[in-house]
Amino acid sequence: MSNIIVIAEARSGSLKKTSLEAVTAGKELAAKAGGQVIAIIVGNDLSAAKEALAASGADKVIALQSEALAQYSGDGYSAAISGELASLDPACVLMAHSAMGRDLAPRLAANLKTGLISDVTALHYDDSKFGATKPVFAGKAYRKSYFEKSPFMATLRPNNWAGQSDAGSAEVSDASPSVSAADLKAIVQEVVAAASDRTPLQEARVVVSGGRGLKESEHFKLIEDLAAAFGPGVAAVGASRAVVDAGWRPHREQVGQTGKVVAPTLYFACGISGAIQHLAGMSTSQFIVAINKDANAPIFKVANYGIVGDVFEVLPALTAAVKATV
Amino acid sequence: MIEIPAFLHWFALLAQGPGRAAAPTLQLVIKVMDIVVCVKRVAATDSQIKIAADGKSLDPAGIEFVLNPYDEIAVEAALAAKEQFGDSTVTVVTLGSADAQKELRTCLAMGADKAVLINDGGRSQDAFSTAETVADYLKGTAASLIFCGKQAVDGDESQFPPRLAELLGMPCVTEITSLTLEDGSLVAERDIEGAREVVNCSLPAVISTNKGLNEPRYANLKGIMAAKKKPLEEIEAAAIDPATSIESLSLPPARSEGKIVETVDQLVDALKNEAKVL
């Protein structure tokens, strides 16, 4: 029986939430196609991540541990995982569409001489064929495709499956990959953490974004305050391109076609007009709230809830109300 | 503007006297490099997407096609590398239909030296067949630094650069926002979730560029005129079957009609009791 492989990911020793989501997606496919869900994790100090993965609902966990692989290396991780996959009879290989997933999954796919559907929002198994649906043209359309080769591979858009953290206790085995430090060509030298321990934009459950309507970079304090009101680890700050180009906010916070694509449970667009390139980055959010003083702003066309009003009045009141509620 | 012939610079240096002239000779160390940029013709980002009658593809009527925005950044990075290393060549390569000549000319006008169109006659391709085809072509070249965009804004795959790297046996650094090229190696930075990675990599290598790396230059009139005379080679693409087949292309479900609320209290109430997200 062929297996469903999930490539998991740890950051500073702890398992990423998107890896739990990938295990859930793997179980969904295994329920239709059969096979075991085997999660593979690569790195050095993996004890905490292994434990979390064992409770994710996977049937088996394999840890590829090696000092040489303590830091990420696209070529190194690809070689190590490819070596392991050979003995696992994979029907399917899944991974989060994270920075690492975008770097590693295509390498693995090329190595396995197979396809890959990236950034998928739904997985299919019909008439013994694997397939997936993904947003294309920055979310302006959805494309459904099926696989003509094996194994099936996909990277999963964050926040589309519910990860589980107490769904059993899988058997964990350690393996030592035959990759040595001398083999590695690209190596992460250093990981510089962002200024604060803010929630990563693409993984946040709530995103509070500000645009040119905030008038000055200092006024982003209002945006930060609302994000903070949700409590630690819940909300992230986003920005429109207009304010990134103006130098008010760093590019990593830009939401949109040429920024990040986010799909949180709750998205706040504050003083953002809703240009098509901005919508491209957030229109698949579950609930969208728009705050804009112009009742005709296009953002209201995609918003579930809107307040026609001044951000300088609405935001402080909203922050206070959210603080009182959560 | 009148160009100053290169030899005049050397007169200028010699005129500075023997003591001074010694230092600039360091710059005479010329590293010849074959720099390649992989580019793609895509629908402009503000296009209204309409589905063609086959239910599987984009209806191209009324769509403006342009050079993929991330590939503009890749071309700029390649031109900057050439400026740094001296006597190198920048070749832009695309797999696509004859229409893509327009985007190749755009790259030549920006300053690339030559262009290669791997013509597939508009055949349906996926990331697998695209990377296999371009890799087969590049295996026959001496490319030592290959730039790509982070993603093509049509399929939004973000797959081609690492695939190419694997097929060519090269390392790859994706989505870079800063780049320092050295002799035989590079250091690049990339944003990851909540942090920034500093990556060290040996050459030859594949690099994919993110916004923030540079501001792509515009093609000026002189560049556009020069581009007409630059070589654009056309070769036929080998028939490699895609690994995936498209079942359908569809528009996203319309979002339900939104609701305008008057007060913050009403909003919080709706988020809590209707949407149940607080």
Ligand SMILES: Cc1cc2nc3c(=O)[nH]c(=O)nc-3n(C[C@H](O)[C@H](O)[C@H](O)COP(=O)(O)OP(=O)(O)OC[C@H]3O[C@@H](n4cnc5c(N)ncnc54)[C@H](O)[C@@H]3O)c2cc1C
């Ligand atoms: C190739 C390309 C790529 C692009 N990529 C992106 C991208 O990734 N992301 C992106 O965001 N944009 C992108 N853009 C830019 C996009 O077209 C818009 O220019 C941009 O999104 C506008 O930002 P904004 O909404 O903050 O500013 P504006 O359009 O100026 O809107 C400001 C809004 O604030 C409102 N406002 C003003 N004062 C107040 C107040 N006191 N209270 C409440 N509301 C107020 C106004 O009514 C207005 O609606 C791209 C453009 C191109 C051409």
Ligand SMILES: Nc1ncnc2c1ncn2[C@@H]1O[C@H](COP(=O)(O)O)[C@@H](O)[C@H]1O
């Ligand atoms: N058909 C193609 N021909 C040449 N380069 C391509 C092609 N498709 C994608 N690329 C390159 O790969 C990058 C990422 O594209 P993608 O993987 O399709 O998102 C693009 O920015 C280009 O640099």
